[in-house]
Every structure is written in C-alpha cells, then in structure tokens.
Amino acid sequence: xxxxxxxxxLVALRRTGTVSAAAAQLHYxxxxxxxxxxxxxxxxxxxxxxxxxxxxRLTPDGERLARRGEEILALLARAEAELTASTSLQAGQVRLxxxxxxxxxxxxxxxxxxxxRHPGLGLDLIEAEPPEAAAMLxxxxxxxxxxxAYPGQAEPDxxxxxxxxxxALYLVAPGSLDPGAGPVDLARFADTRxxxxxxxCRSELLALCSKAGFEPRIxxxxxxxxxxxxxxxxGLGVTVLPGLALRAHRNPDVVRLPVPGAARRIQVTTYxxxxxxxxxxxxxxxxxxxxxxxxx
Amino acid sequence: xxxxxxxxxLVALRRTGTVSAAAAQLHYxxxxxxxxxxxxxxxxxxxxxxxxxxxxRLTPDGERLARRGEEILALLARAEAELTASTSLQAGQVRLxxxxxxxxxxxxxxxxxxxxRHPGLGLDLIEAEPPEAAAMLxxxxxxxxxxxAYPGQAEPDxxxxxxxxxxALYLVAPGSLDPGAGPVDLARFADTRxxxxxxxCRSELLALCSKAGFEPRIxxxxxxxxxxxxxxxxGLGVTVLPGLALRAHRNPDVVRLPVPGAARRIQVTTYxxxxxxxxxxxxxxxxxxxxxxxxx
DNA sequence: CTAAATCATCGACAACATCGATATAACGGC
DNA sequence: GCCGTTATATCGATGTTGTCGATGATTTAG
Numbered sequence: 001x002x003x004x005x006x007x008x009x010l011v012a013l014r015r016t017g018t019v020s021a022a023a024a025q026l027h028y029x030x031x032x033x034x035x036x037x038x039x040x041x042x043x044x045x046x047x048x049x050x051x052x053x054x055x056x057r058l059t060p061d062g063e064r065l066a067r068r069g070e071e072i073l074a075l076l077a078r079a080e081a082e083l084t085a086s087t088s089l090q091a092g093q094v095r096l097x098x099x100x101x102x103x104x105x106x107x108x109x110x111x112x113x114x115x116x117r118h119p120g121l122g123l124d125l126i127e128a129e130p131p132e133a134a135a136m137l138x139x140x141x142x143x144x145x146x147x148x149a150y151p152g153q154a155e156p157d158x159x160x161x162x163x164x165x166x167x168a169l170y171l172v173a174p175g176s177l178d179p180g181a182g183p184v185d186l187a188r189f190a191d192t193r194x195x196x197x198x199x200x201c202r203s204e205l206l207a208l209c210s211k212a213g214f215e216p217r218i219x220x221x222x223x224x225x226x227x228x229x230x231x232x233x234x235g236l237g238v239t240v241l242p243g244l245a246l247r248a249h250r251n252p253d254v255v256r257l258p259v260p261g262a263a264r265r266i267q268v269t270t271y272x273x274x275x276x277x278x279x280x281x282x283x284x285x286x287x288x289x290x291x292x293x294x295x296x
Numbered sequence: 297x298x299x300x301x302x303x304x305x306l307v308a309l310r311r312t313g314t315v316s317a318a319a320a321q322l323h324y325x326x327x328x329x330x331x332x333x334x335x336x337x338x339x340x341x342x343x344x345x346x347x348x349x350x351x352x353r354l355t356p357d358g359e360r361l362a363r364r365g366e367e368i369l370a371l372l373a374r375a376e377a378e379l380t381a382s383t384s385l386q387a388g389q390v391r392l393x394x395x396x397x398x399x400x401x402x403x404x405x406x407x408x409x410x411x412x413r414h415p416g417l418g419l420d421l422i423e424a425e426p427p428e429a430a431a432m433l434x435x436x437x438x439x440x441x442x443x444x445a446y447p448g449q450a451e452p453d454x455x456x457x458x459x460x461x462x463x464a465l466y467l468v469a470p471g472s473l474d475p476g477a478g479p480v481d482l483a484r485f486a487d488t489r490x491x492x493x494x495x496x497c498r499s500e501l502l503a504l505c506s507k508a509g510f511e512p513r514i515x516x517x518x519x520x521x522x523x524x525x526x527x528x529x530x531g532l533g534v535t536v537l538p539g540l541a542l543r544a545h546r547n548p549d550v551v552r553l554p555v556p557g558a559a560r561r562i563q564v565t566t567y568x569x570x571x572x573x574x575x576x577x578x579x580x581x582x583x584x585x586x587x588x589x590x591x592x
Numbered sequence: 593c594t595a596a597a598t599c600a601t602c603g604a605c606a607a608c609a610t611c612g613a614t615a616t617a618a619c620g621g622c
Numbered sequence: 623g624c625c626g627t628t629a630t631a632t633c634g635a636t637g638t639t640g641t642c643g644a645t646g647a648t649t650t651a652g
Contacts, residue, residue, distance in 0.1 A: 001300070001304075001369075001372060001373070001376070002372055002375065002376050004297070004299075004300045004372075005609085008297075018628095018629070018630090019629080019630060019631095020628085020629070020630080028609095028610075028611095029610065029611050029612080030611095030629090030630075030631095031610075031611070031612085031630090031631080031632080031633095032609070032610055032611075034630065034631060034632085035608095035609080035610085035631095035632095036609090038631085044376070044379055044380070044383070045380075045383055046379055046382070046383045046573070046574075047571050047572060047573040047574070050567065050568045050572075051568060051569070051617095051630080052454070052567075052568055053454075053617090053618055053619070053629080054617065054618045054619065054628065054629035054630070055618095055628095055629065055630080056629090056630075057436065057568075059439075059572075059573050060388075060389070060390075060391075060439060060573065060575075061379060061382050061383070061388075061573055061575075064378065064379075064382075065375060065378075065379055068371070068374075068375035068378070069375065071371065072368060072371050072372055072375065073297075075364070075367065075368050075371065076297060076298055076300075076368055077297070078364075079298065079361060079364035079365065079368065080297070080298050080340070082360065082361075082364070083340055083342055083357060083360075083361055084340070084341075086342070086357050086360075087340070087341055087342045087357070092356075092357075093356070140353065143355075143356060158348070158349075271346065271348075272346045272347060272348055272353075273347070275343050276343060276346075276355075277342070277343040277355050277356065277357055278342075278343070279357075301640085314597095314598070314599090315598075315599060315600095316597085316598065316599080324640095324641075324642090325641065325642050325643080326598085326599075326600095326642095327599090327600080327601080327602095327641080327642070327643085327644095328640070328641055328642075329599095330599060330600060330601085331600095331601095331639095331640080331641085332640090334600085347599080347648095349598090349648090349649055349650070350597065350598040350599070350648065350649045350650065351597095351598070351599080351649095352598090352599075
C-alpha cells in the first residue's frame, strides 16, 4: 500500500514546484521531502521525477499519481473534518427511542433545549416501548432510549439505565366521581370495572390491586392513553395512568387521584458502558435535565 | 492527518467483526490492530468503538469513518494499480513529437511494432520540427521526440539526443534529366534555379553548394516535401532532399542522385538524463529498432 | 464451573521518520 | 569565466513508533 505521507510530499511538490517549498508548506525539513520522494519511487518501482537544472519535474506518471493523491488527501481531510464536527457536536444525528407518553412530553422539551445548545445536532425519534427500545439499542438501531420500569423490575441485559424521574401513578375515574378527601384507597373501586393502560402496566395494576386486597375486573384494555381516558370519561370503568400520560393528554371529563407510593421510574438508557460518543452524552444530558425539571 | 494504517484497521474490523479476524486479514498480530484502533480514537478524540461482551462494536461515528475509509483505501489501491500498470507497460500514453517525413515513415512502423509488443501502450503523435520538438520536451508537452541534425550542429540544451540513423541527402532533379554516371557533382547545377526543401535545410544546402564552389540561385522555397517535388517535376529547378522525405513521397517525374558524403542524423531525443519512465524507454526502443532496420 | 475465545496491556526490539550538517550541481550577475 | 545564490542529494544521529510475544481480564459456551 502506498504510504500517504509520501503521497503528500509528491502532491506538495506538484503544488509548489520545488522540494524546499513543499517542505516549508508541510512544515518539514527539506531532506525529509527528498527522502519521501525517493522512497516513493523505489517502493512503487516507477520513475516519478526527473532532475531538471537545479529543480525537479514530475513525469507523466508522477503527474497522474499526484493528481490521484490530491483527491485522496482531500477525502482524508473531509473524513477527518466530518468526524471532528460530530465529536465537537457541530453535526451528527442521534437516534432516540422513546415510549409514547415521553415522546409527547419530555422529548419535545428536550429537542427544544438541544437545538438551543447544539444547533448542528439532529435527533431521530423512534417510538418504542421499553423492551423494544432495549432491543434496538442492542441491535444498534438506536443510540439512546427513554424507558420506564416499575419497582422491582430488573433492567434489561447489556444496557445502562439511569433513572431521571419518578413518575407518579394516578387513579383515573369519570368526572362525575366525588374525589373525596385524603389519599385514595383502591379498595374503594374493588367492584368497579377496570380499564388497563398500556400493556406493560397491566401487571403493575394487578399488583397494586392485590395489595389493596382485591382482584380487578378488567373490562377493556388499550395501549393508547387517549383512548383509555375516553373509555373512562364515558363511565365504562376506572384505570391507573402515569403522570406523563396525563400530562400528554387530559380528558376534561375525568378526574385523577394520586395513588400513594405508586410510581414508575423514567430512565435514560444507553448501550454498554461509558464513554459514549459526545453526541449521545449531549442528548442524555438534555433528557436528564428536562425530566428533572418536571419533578413537581 | 488521519493515519491510513489505523483507518485500515478500522475498516478491517468492520468487515470481519472481530479484532483477531481483522488482524489475520491484514497479516498483523492482534495487539497491533488493538493498538491502532486505540490510537485512532485518541488521535481523533472520538468514540469509535464500544466493548460488547467479548467483542467490539462500532459507534455511528465509527461506522461512518469506516465507510469513508473503505472508499479512501479503494482509491489508494486504484492509484497504485494504475501506476503499476503504467510501470509494467500494460497501460499508459506516450507523447511523441516527430518531424513530418519521419511521421510518415518511421513512426507508422514503430507504432506497428509497439502495439505488437505492448498492446496497452498508447502513442500520441505530434508533428513538430526539431527545435519545436526540443521546446516541447522542455515544456513537458511531449515525452520523447524524433529529431534530425546536420553535421556540426550542436544539439539543443537540456535534452539527450541519440543518433539512430544516417539519412543520406539526394539531389532531386526533373525526370527529363540524364542521371549520368558516377557521383553527382553539385557544381553541374551551379547555373540552375534551386528550390529549398525544409526551412532548416536551407543552410545545409548553402553549405553544400559553397563546398562545390558556387552560390545557388534560390527561386522557390517550401517546407512541404510533396510540393517541392512537384516544383522540381515541373522543371522549375532542382533541390536536395533527405532520403526519408523521398521514401515518404516520390514524384514519378523526378530523379534522385545521391550527394556523396551528405547526410543528416536522425535522432531519438528525450528530456534530461536517464532513468526515463519505462514507457518512454519502450518507445525509444522501437524507434531505434525501426530506424536501424531502414539502414540500406 | 471449566474451557475456549476475545480484547487490553506490557515490555522489548527493530524500523524509520526527521533533522542538522554538508556535499554537489546549476543558475545569474559582473 | 568566476563567485555568490539557490537547488537537491547524502550522511549520521536520534527520537518516535510500529510490531510482536507473552500475559491478564472478561465473557461466552458447554
């Protein structure tokens, strides 16, 4: 393989016309360039130069090689610049996987902060539930993810999840219901019909009800937090939804009552261990910040 | 500037998936690849790789850089192959400057020999008189030249001329002339009108006549050896033409008589001193051969 | 839990890029 | 024609670094 430093010497010679000038341009000593040119000829077994007077001239072969070399050096410089831009957060694209209610609440705020802080950084948003998101991280389809986990849940393998927010759970009931005073006792709804929120929340709902001493009668199920609230508003049952889902959409005909001690953890999840690319760290930072600011 | 060897390691890693396999593919030891990858990350200040299990994975930045690197390495290989092809005479283009009568006689024969010997070598023919040809060599517009020189003429500066043929001069007279016996005595035409051949030959003609004891009365002049012969055939005068010109074109209505001891040297002329590019040497060889074979 | 596989690290050696000093050659002016 | 200037080539010395073998750390598979 042709040594690029020697090519560089040849290109500089072609541009400047003399070895000394080429050396100056490359910040080298004159013997260094002389040496590289000689080695380039020996190593390729070609005649690239011809002495003329006290200078040098490129042969047709030398000319052609120098032209190719110029192109190659330009590509190298381009690749380096591209990488530097990405490293210094002036460019790049980060693929973020997020679950629906976060995509509608935290992500827009994070994007706003990101464009303000790093205008060159782009963000591709992919909606995905936590297990799917972890799989995408492992597969390299996403670079970072927003996930959630219920208490006691082990985090998926191979990824690093950092909790950035405690997302309280609320009992959601028809607007006609009297909220009453003090904390909610789920047992009060033991005989009501239930709607499950997202699919993963079903097991958490069962655990909460079991702790309250009953088993809920589940009449309807949907992943869609808008649809679920509509069902509740129509008086078809009650449900439990996390705060983020209620912040994303709030049906005016439902009331929400905090369920004491019930919450899910919102996590910023990345693949493998640090260090991560600067762009990923930057996105993680804005996500953490935005999630922290929503503690209230 | 990014070191190409490190890039090569990254590309090989991307292709093979593991450092060990990449090392094997590049005929290196495994620590060498490990080292190059680490240095590449340090030197560019980027995160290009991520440990996963007992293997490595490329980050998006690493992926992009590897793709660029693949392209760059391909270009390098292409440039090298191109150069090798030229060096081994499988390709290339040589620009040959030749004076008209040689272009019509020696050059076609040389081209025939060249295509037989090196089918990949191409030849660009440029018609040029010797001084012009030498200038083209100096200017880099031609790579090799066929020139001629009259006895005692110094060869132009900066070029190397090798005589490959003695080209005898002939007195050319109208066909009606009785050739007579024995060598020609130019003095016999002292009172005839003269036509000069090519422009450069005028001084040689004057010298020959002067040696014969008279000064020719020059009625017409032309560079064109076909036109000159027409003039002579029409009985407008006599002239002196070199053998090559007569071989290129022979007007049936003229007779030619050798002028004893009068000749020009046909030369293969190159720029500067050896070594010359292999393609130039190859063209010089066929020219020399063809010119030598025409000695008769 | 053991064995195989993989990458990282370390120390050592050889190769080589680079430089300063100097030799050699060519141009320009007087 | 001689001499200062301007080129490149060469040489010896030195510091850097590419490369390897051996070894350690970690993970996967059986």
